[in-house]
Amino acid sequence: MTAAALFGRARRFLTEEDWTFAPHERPAMPGSPGSPDHPTRRRIAYGAISILVGLTAGLGNALVSANTYTLQGALGLDPAEIAWLPTVYVMSNVSINLLLIKFRQQFGLRPFALLFVGLYVALTCAHLFVHDFWSAIVVRASSGMAAAALSSLGLYYMMQALPAKWRLKAVVVGIGVPQCATPLARLFSPELLAMSQWRTLYLFELGLALLSFAAVAALRLPPTTRQRAFEPLDFVTFTLYAGAMALFSAVLGLGRIVWWTNAAWIGWSLIGAIPLLAAALWIEHHRVxxxxxxxxxxxxxxxxxxxxxxxxxxxxxxxxxxxxxxxxxxxxxxxxxxxxxxxxxxxxxxxxxxxxxxxxxxxxxxxxxxxxxxxxxxxxxxxxxxxxxxxxxxxxxxxxxxxxxxxxxxxxxxxxxxxxxxxxxxxxxxxxxxxxxxxxxxxxxxxxxxxxxxxxxxxxxxxxxxxxxxxxxxxxxxxxxxxxxxxxxxxxxxxxxxxxxxxxxxxxxxxxxxxxxxxxxxxxxxxxxxxxxxxxxxxxxxxxxxxxxxxxxxxxxxx
Missing domain, CATH: 1.20.1250 (Growth Hormone; Chain: A;)
Incomplete structure (x- = not known):
């Protein structure tokens, strides 16, 4: 097979399908999937993938949060350093949805799903080669961004699993599945740690990520309607907003560990976060x-x-x-x-x-x-x-x-x-x-x-x-x-x-x-x-x- 043929096949694999929607099948808004009728077997498959992807998204942070003491010893970190791992995950996760929504609206669901689930696989694999504090920070922050995409995908797959009349119930189930990951992580973490210490946690997370990628690639979501979504000021607002949220998250995540009045950086972080957030809101307040x-x-x-x-x-x-x-x-x-x-x-x-x-x-x-x-x-x-x-x-x-x-x-x-x-x-x-x-x-x-x-x-x-x-x-x-x-x-x-x-x-x-x-x-x-x-x-x-x-x-x- 020629290189051009391979490129064409890869492009078709990644590209959003063209779809003629019936009036009752149209997406509720650009960036969300359509609502066609599915046979029962396909609905069951959509539901299983939703649970898999939702738990994968939730377990990414839950496995680290539930085993901080083990990871602290394995990576040679002190209590303040290990607290940064779940904190930077939240720092990146809390803001990225601002851009992910517009990404889906402009480029469609298929590129969104494969790109971000593939990114999550790559970042989870990178965990296996993490040996120091700063590389762990980078990987966890990147994982937080990728996991936000997985949470959205889990919600959309659950919406396809239930009939249209139960669409709101599907939203409730889809948003609730990742919340079950924390007790689940604490439940089987001892067995994973007994196998090969902290690396087994990341191997398990990598296995879930690979299964999620295979499932998402095998069963597409119905395509969405697309429109031009991004504007230059979006990135200015996102930068200011994300910076403010990151600083607030750092203060809340580390304040009680380094103690609020003992670390000067806490005060400086708040001094920086407040004007950043104010600037972002001022820009948005005056936009069309x-x-x-x-x-x-x-x-x-x-x-x-x-x-x-x-x-x-x-x-x-x-x-x-x-x-x-x-x-x-x-x-x-x-x-x-x-x-x-x-x-x-x-x-x-x-x-x-x-x-x-x-x-x-x-x-x-x-x-x-x-x-x-x-x-x-x-x-x-x-x-x-x-x-x-x-x-x-x-x-x-x-x-x-x-x-x-x-x-x-x-x-x-x-x-x-x-x-x-x-x-x-x-x-x-x-x-x-x-x-x-x-x-x-x-x-x-x-x-x-x-x-x-x-x-x-x-x-x-x-x-x-x-x-x-x-x-x-x-x-x-x-x-x-x-x-x-x-x-x-x-x-x-x-x-x-x-x-x-x-x-x-x-x-x-x-x-x-x-x-x-x-x-x-x-x-x-x-x-x-x-x-x-x-x-x-x-x-x-x-x-x-x-x-x-x-x-x-x-x-x-x-x-």
């Missing part, structure tokens, strides 16, 4: 065809949506930070938490399915209110934890939180998306930008807030415990003697035994201070979730009252 519609984003309805969804993301960090952190403090790790993460994974799947089944477009705020209400109850129950608490005592509460995390996400997405579509297809990019900030940066903000509060409360509780320890107290003396007796067989010197007894008592005091601090974190989460629930309840009651008032006035005018 803005990439980000500032007027719509500043409307009361969208501001309320942003506040509620951001609070939901913050309180849902209770599971990933507080619950897992408590169990880790008490000596449990991924090897011992198999049943715990199995229950969380099952609850996450149930949340996705039940959210899709019960979806009501007229009542999209109700699932969000239910989710934050469940988090408030579960967090308050977790606040009764002690140093004797083990994973089985948290099964019910953490299952409720895992269920809430996936149950609320789809309706929250649809709440904003339906309002964006009412204003016009151009508002979708603005909403995706907002939702990306809330979902990704909000998760970082939740971990930063809870982590900072935990450290502050641990210091306060530790000081209170130490002040209460009186060496003349018979109970304290007995505890010191018991600690010394425990090491009596290996330490013969009485002075050293007494010092070792004091060290063991200090360790116990630190552990108790940490447990009390996590209980304080649980109470904080419960208060924030309850406040969000009450705010949503107020909004719903106010809307109902206004609707009744309007109906009463209409009846009076008609009479």
């Amino acid at each position: 065809n803005p990439l980000i519609n500032t007027r719509w984003l500043a409307s009361a309805d969208i501001v309320r949506f942003a506040i509620v969804t951001l609070m939901a993301r913050i309180v849902l960090a209770e599971q990933s930070y507080a619950a897992v952190g408590l169990l880790t403090t008490l000596g449990q790790n991924n090897d011992q938490l198999g049943p715990f993460f199995t229950i969380i994974f099952i609850a996450s799947v149930v949340g996705v399915v039940l959210s899709a089944v019960t979806l009501d477009v007229e009542r999209l705020a109700h699932p969000v209110m239910l989710a934050v209400g469940l988090v408030a109850v579960a967090a308050w129950m977790d606040a009764q934890s002690t140093s004797l608490t083990r994973a089985p005592e948290l099964y019910v509460t953490q299952a409720l939180i895992a269920f809430s995390a996936t149950f609320f996400l789809g309706p929250a997405l649809l709440f904003g998306m339906t309002r964006a579509l009412k204003e016009g297809a151009g508002h979708i990019i603005s909403f995706i930008a907002l939702f990306g900030i809330i979902n990704s940066v909000g998760s970082l903000a939740g971990t930063a807030l809870l982590g900072t509060y935990q450290v502050v409360r641990e210091k306060a509780n530790s000081a209170a415990i130490v002040d209460a320890v009186d060496p003349t107290n018979p109970l304290v003396t007995q505890r010191l003697q018991a600690g010394g007796a425990a090491v009596g067989r290996v330490i013969g010197d009485p002075g050293l035994r007494s010092a070792e007894g004091g060290a063991l008592l200090s360790q116990a005091a630190t552990r108790e201070a940490n447990v009390l601090a996590y209980d304080d974190v649980f109470r904080l989460v419960a208060v924030l979730a309850a406040a969000t629930f009450l705010y949503l309840l107020f909004l719903l009651l106010r809307r109902t009252w206004r609707a009744r008032q309007a109906a009463r006035q209409a009846m009076e005018q008609g009479a």
Whole structure:
């Protein structure tokens, strides 16, 4: 076969197909796939590919976040350096959708799918050759951009898997599948690490990426309608916006580790991020065809949506930070938490399915209110934890939180998306930008807030415990003697035994201070979730009252 023939075949493989759409099959907007009728076998294939691609996108970051201690030792990094790996992933992931949407609109879905899934394969393969900090940073940041494309593809494939009448339910399932990746990563990470340490994690991720590429190449999405989308100012706005989001993400991801007031770069980052974001919004505010519609984003309805969804993301960090952190403090790790993460994974799947089944477009705020209400109850129950608490005592509460995390996400997405579509297809990019900030940066903000509060409360509780320890107290003396007796067989010197007894008592005091601090974190989460629930309840009651008032006035005018 000649080179020209090979080039022609490759071009046909990558090029978007020409398609004559029936009126009911046309894409809802340029850049999204059409909606033709599919036979049952093809729908099943679309659904399987959606789950594969969605989990691949979610596991890219989940495998790193769930195994930071192992990767820290393998790569020879300190705690601040290893924290950069998941942070730079978010830094790149949160902004890239601004350009990906327009890329699909201008070049089509086929080039989009093959280019970015192929890029993800190449970057995952590069992980196997990462041996130092800076190369790991570059690879993780690039992976964050590629994974954003995979999340969109998973959503589009799920939309093809279900009939057109269930299209909104497909959106709920498609956006929920990647959220199930975090408990899944913690569930099988011990087995992967036992095979060949950290490289096995990347080999597994590479295998998923290769399977995703093969599946996407074998079964195309229906083509989209295309239009000229990019404008020169888009890249100016993206550069400013991405820079601001990257700086904010760095501050939130590293602030509690290097500590907020001890690292001068945190202040400089905020000084740089604020004018960058202000400049991006100023440019967009005065554009004829803005990439980000500032007027719509500043409307009361969208501001309320942003506040509620951001609070939901913050309180849902209770599971990933507080619950897992408590169990880790008490000596449990991924090897011992198999049943715990199995229950969380099952609850996450149930949340996705039940959210899709019960979806009501007229009542999209109700699932969000239910989710934050469940988090408030579960967090308050977790606040009764002690140093004797083990994973089985948290099964019910953490299952409720895992269920809430996936149950609320789809309706929250649809709440904003339906309002964006009412204003016009151009508002979708603005909403995706907002939702990306809330979902990704909000998760970082939740971990930063809870982590900072935990450290502050641990210091306060530790000081209170130490002040209460009186060496003349018979109970304290007995505890010191018991600690010394425990090491009596290996330490013969009485002075050293007494010092070792004091060290063991200090360790116990630190552990108790940490447990009390996590209980304080649980109470904080419960208060924030309850406040969000009450705010949503107020909004719903106010809307109902206004609707009744309007109906009463209409009846009076008609009479």
